Amino acid sequence: MGGVLGRAGSCGSGSAGVGLGGRPGRAVAGAAALAVAAGCTGSWAYGRAGGTQEDILRDLAVGWTFAGAGLIAWWRRPANRTGRLMVAEGVTWFLGNLQGTTVPALFALGAWWEALNLAVLAHLLLVFPDGRLTTVFARRVVACAYLLVAVGGLLRVLAYDPSAESEATYLSCLDCGPNGLLFRPGRDLFPGIDLGYRWTGAFLTVVVVVALVRNWRASSLARRRALLPAWIAILVALALVGWEVLHVAAPGLLGPTASTPTLLSDLSEMAVPVTFLVGLLRMRLRRAAVGSVVIEVGADPTPRRLQDVLAHLLGDPSLRLGLWSEAAGGYLDPAGRALRGPYPGSGKSVTALDDRERPSAVLVHDAALGEDPQLLAAVGASVRLCLENVRLRSQAAARGQESRAVGSRILEAADRERRRLERDLHDGAQTRLVFALMSLRRLDARLADAGDGGLRHTVAETDRTLRMALEDLRGIARGIHPAVLTREGLGPAVTALAEQAQVPVVVSVEDRRYPPLVESTAYFAVCEALSNAAKYAQARAVSVSARQCEGVLVVEAADDGVGGADPARGSGLQGLADRLAAVGGALRVHSPPGGGTRVRVELPCA
Secondary structure: OOOEOOHHHHHOOOOOOOOOOOOOHHHHHHHHHHHHHHHHHHHHHHHHOOOOHHHHHHHHHHHHHHHHHHHHHHHHOOOOOHHHHHHHHHHHOOHHHHHHOOOHHHHHHHHHOOOHHHHHHHHHHHHOOOOOOOOHHHHHHHHHHHHHHHHHHHHHHHOOOOOOOOOOOOOOOOOOOOOOOOOHHHHHHHHHHHHHHHHHHHHHHHHHHHHHHHHHHOOOHHHHHHOHHHHHHHHHHHHHHHHHHHHHHOOOOOHHHHHHHHHHHHHHHHHHHHHHHHHHHHHHHHHHHHOOHHHHHOOOOOHHHHHHHHHHHHOOOOOEEEEEEOOOOEEEOOOOOEOEOOOOOOOEEEEEOOOOOOOOEEEEEEHHHHHOHHHHHHHHHHHHHHHHHHHHHHHHHHHHHHHHHHHHHHHHHHHHHHHHHHHHHHHHHHHHHHHHHHHHHHHHHHHHHHOOHHHHHHHHHHHHHHHHHHHHHHHHHHHHOOHHHHHHOHHHHHHHHHHOOOOOEEEEEOOOOOOHHHHHHHHHHHHHHHHHHHHOOOOOOEEEEEEEEOOEEEEEEEEOOOOOOOOOOOHHHHHHHHHHHHOOOEEEEEOOOOOOEEEEEEEEOO
8 A cells, every 4th residue: 555655755766867877879779780781681572572662662661660760769768678679670570571582591581470570569569658568468468479470480381382372472473482491291281371370360469459458448648648659550450450351351352452551551550650759759848848847837836736737747637746844754745635655556656856955845646657767857857946946935035024024123113213203302392492482471571561672672583583493393393203193193194294285285085093104104105295296396286195905005196297207316206115115015106208297105004
């Protein structure tokens, strides 16, 4: 049974990082030379048997297409036997052509192993794409196919007299042979042996098709996609079965049109290696698509989103992603549950995506994906990059939040200091100035009774000076922090500010209270907007509004001035933007030339 995946359990089954060693350059080169030699020899023999140039070219195309595709597959995936079997299919394709020679040994060799390429093809179909026979049934079918060619082919060639059985081969060669293995006393048995040989081959072909159907029904979606070339090859098998049935049941029925089914059969044969190469190309394109994982999952991906994107790109809906959790001491799925490993025989594999320093993630996926370790390595790199991106974004967000918190605390401290200064000025200096004015008035009343006009004039001058100082002090106090803002809130404070403005101001502010820092920030934003409207915008009127919308205080100030305001060129708006950013707010200025200026302030107040 599958267990919970932990640090130790994930590494043993991972395959993404396992190297395949050096590529078998010499073996591939030797196989290529053998394929070329087999093709040239087979073409020579085919021409000797009367094959036309078109027939020879078509024959070479099929054999060398198999060999070429196999060489590429062998080179790209040396651990997978599929490539070697495709090369073997391409080489054995030309064996039957040796029946076109006059050399007895070569003729016998060609007649004996004429159907070896069909046995190799059956082997290839049953091992694709893993490169190995995974069931006892498949191993028995392949063994029977090779046994039929080895034993049945030998019995057939022992009784085969080419001068008496001219239609027993696909070659139209009347003077080919003689057969070096002919056992003359048994040549009368040839029709029965040949019939049994062909029908047994047709039966094995049907068994191979049944095995492929069973394999398909038991496979996952990802594996079915990988098996697509094998299903195209089924068409080849069916075409060959039909050809054999017609050839055995009614050899004269085909007549001069026999080349048409042969051509179709050859084209079907060529489709198998071509489709396999297309499958390789699709895997390379899939590797390229894996590089876009970071883009697909977005800037702030969730584990569920990352798992869904990987499942889509890899074509495996059953794929599961596990992320390492220090608290749980293991890997957790996107739902936060412990990720369990696959059950034995479930057709699943586990690939560790951990980096060298610490555990990171694992994938539980269809075992068919393990046939492309480079694809899984690309997936691992993309997932690690994505997780590192998330980690760095989280760190940046935490630092940004900490920075905003520090700025907010600084502004709160400054705001408290403003209120303290305002109170000190109001309760201290302003009060003393008021007392001084009251004392002067009492002194002026006594001097009036005494009739000292000169001294009364001096007292009057002092009174005017103290009143001016008191007004200046009140203005400074309002600039530091207006008392009405503390006592009554933003609405009355903005209304009082509008009454003192140099241009008409229409105020529309909700009658409610906000946090002190939010109120003071909004108030000074309105101050800056009204100041700019009076000094620079040449405005005739200004409207100010403030409302709460989904936990955000939105303050707007719009004038009908000349426009053209740019926060980047003015210290006032730039300072306001910095102050808003420190408390998580935002400033937006829309000021087209000649179209007035609209200042929008957004402050979180929830």
